[in-house]
Amino acid sequence: MRIKMCYPVVLLLLFNTGALAQLGETKQKFTHGDTLRGSLNPNRTWWDVQRYDIRVKPDYATKTIEGTVRMKFTALASGRRMQIDLQQPLLIDGITLEATGPATPAKFEQQENVAIVDLDREVSKGETRVLSISYHGKPREAVRPPWDGGWIWKKDDKGRPWMSVACQGLGASVWYPCKDHQSDEPDQGATLTMIVPDTLMAVGNGRLIQSQKKDGLLINTWEVKNPINNYDIIPYIGKYTGFTDTFMGAKGKLDMGFWVLDYNLEKAREQFKQAKLMLRAFEYWMGPYPFYEDSYKLVDAPHLGMEHQSATAYGNRYLNGYTGRDLSGTGWGLKWDFIIVHESGHEWFGNSITSSDLADMWIHEGFTAYSETLFTDYYYGKEAGTDYNVGIRKNIRNDIPIIGPYGVNKEGSGDMYYKGSNMLHSIRHSINDDEKFRQILHGLSKAFYHQEVSTGQVERYISEKSGFDYGKIFDQYLRTTQIPELDFYKDSIAGTITCRWTHCVDGFDLPISLPSASQKIIPTGQWKTFAVPASALKNWNEGSITRLYYVTVKQLAAKP
Ligand SMILES: [Zn+2]
Secondary structure (H helix, E strand, O other): OEOOEEOOHHHHHHHOHHHHHHHOOOOOOOOHHHHHHHOOOHHHHOEEEEEEEEEEEEEOOOOEEEEEEEEEEEEOOOEEEEEEEOOOOOEEEEEEEOOOOOOOEOEEEEEOOEEEEEEEEEEOOOOEEEEEEEEEEOOOEOOEOOOEOEEEEEEOOOOOEEEEEEOOOOOHHHOOOEOOOOOOOOOOOEEEEEEEEOOOEEEOOOEEEEEEEEOOEEEEEEEEOOOOOHHHOOOEEEOEEEEEEEEEEOOEEEEEEEEEEHHHHHHHHHHOOHHHHHHHHHHHHHOOOOOHHHOEEEEEOOOOEEOOOOOEEEOOOOOOEEOOEOOOOOOHHHOOEHHHHHHHHOOOEOOOEEEOOHHHOHHHHHHHHHHHHHHHHHHHOHHHHHHHHHHHHHHOOOOOOOOOOOOOOOOOOHHHOHHHHHHHHHHHHHHOOHHHHHHHHHHHHHHOOOEEEOHHHHHHHHHHHHOOOOHHHHHHHHHOOOOOEEEEEEEOOOOEEEEEEEOOOOOOOOOEEOOOOOOEEOOOOOOEEEEOOHHHHHHOOHHHHHOOOOOEEEEOOOOO
16 A cells, blocks of 8 residues: 555555645756666665565653664676665664674775675675675654654554554665665565563564564564565564454465454454455455465554555454545445455555556556455446446546656656556456456466566556557556547448547557457547447447446547
8 A cells, every 4th residue: 555555655645735735846856866866776786685584672661772684695797886775864883794604894884875885805706695784773663654754653542552664655774774676575485573561462464483482582584485576574563462363365375374452353354354345355356375385464553554465464453444445436435445445456466566666556556456346346236346436536636647757766656546547447348358357367367477577577467468559558648647538420321430639649549449349449549430339329429438448438429
C-alpha cells in the first residue's frame, strides 16, 4: 500500500490534500543524496546482493537499536569500493569482509545516508563473499506510519511496548545497512533475528527457524528463502499470540499464520477468514501465491497496513472497507477488508514482481488496486467489479503523470492506484476476452516471477500476449495527465458510428468493444466510420463506453 498505500495515496487523497499538492509540485529539485540513493552508480553495480542476515536488538526505553548485518554478495565484476546505505543518525561501528583467516576491518566514510567502503582487498569477479557490518543508534522515528515511516515505538491498548517499522519509499536503510535500491533483492532470501525481552514475542517474515530464551531475553530468528524487497523485511515485536491454518491452493498446501495482539485474538479468528477468500480469488486471477515456501501471514501492525512479504502488516481495525469506509462509494468496498485484499494483492505485484525503479511503482499499485476489482468480480460478479472500478475513479486527480522521474528514488502521481486500475480495466475490456486477460495476468506472474522489472517489460509483455500494441495506451495513461475523449456521431439509419480520439497522444488507438457484440472497433485520431450491428448501435451510448473505459465521450449531433 502505499496509497500510497502502501503508500500513502489513499489517505493523502482523503485527508490531506495539502500534502498531495506538495507531491504534485512539478519542478522538484533533487539532491546528490537523492541520486546516490536512487541511481545505480559504479559503487553499487559491481556487486549483487545474495542474502541478508540481520540481527537487531531494540531498546524500547531509549528508542535505540544495535545490530549487525551479514550481507552475502557476489561480484559481477572485480571491485573494492562499495556504497552501503544507512540513514542518519545511525552509526556504523565497523565493517569487515569476512575471511577464513584473520580479517582486516575495511575503511569506510559515512556521509549523510551512505557509507563509502574501501575493502581491505579486491573481490574478484565471480567471487561470493560476506560483508559484516555492525551499527547502532537512534533510528528515525516514524511520524505517521505507514506513510511517514521509520521505527515505530508504540504502546498497545494495554500500555505494553509494541514495535515495528514502516519504510516503503523511505527505504530499509532507515533501520539496517543494505544496498537500498529496489533493483537488487537478496536472491537467497534473508533472516531476521530479534533480541527482545522475553515477556514479548518477535515476529518476522517467513518462518520461525530458531527461538531461544535466556537471561530474560527472547531471541527469535525468522527466515524467508525467496528474494524479498528490502523494505518488506520487518520486525513486529509486542504481546503477540498466534494461530495457524492451511489453504489447499494451486501449488498444494499453503501454511497460513496469523499473529495478533492477545486481545485481538477472537476478532482476528473471524476477520482473517477473508484471507482464504483472497487467496482463492487471486490464485484464479493472477496465478499461484508466489511464496509457498515462506508461508502466508497476517500480522497485527501499529499502523494501517503494508505489503511486507509473507508477513503482511494489518491495521484495519478488524473492519471491512478501508477502516470501515468504502473507497468506491458503491457499497462493494464494504463487502471485504481492504487491507487483507489490497496488501495481500501485493504478494503478486510488488513482492514477486517488483519495479526496479521507484518511478515505475504503478506496477505495484496499479495492478494491486485492480486486484480489488478482480476480488469483487470473483465473488460478486462482473458488474459488481465494474461498479467498484468506476466508483474508485472519483479519486483520480490527474495532477502529474503516474510514472515519476527515474534514478532519484521518486514515485510519480498517486494516480498510480485508481488510474492505474482503470487503465487496466480499459485494457481488459478492449481485449474483450476475460480468459485471455486472465492468462496475461498469470503469464506476468510467471514470466517475471521473483524479478525486478521496468515498465517497458510489462508493456511489451501485455502487447505481445494480447496481440495488440498497447504502447500508445500506456503512454497516454502513464505518461500524461489527459483523459482521452471519444467524439462520435451515431447514424442509426445508416447503422454506423463515426468517431475519433482527441485529447490524447499522437497515435492513441484504444480499441472499443461493441456493446452486445463480440466485435471491436479501433478508433484513431482521424475520423473513421464503422458499420455496427443494430443491437450494438442501440446500446452504444456514453454510459456503456465510460463504464468499461477510462475516457470521456462527446456525442455529435451532426456527422463531422
Ligand atoms: Zn498498495
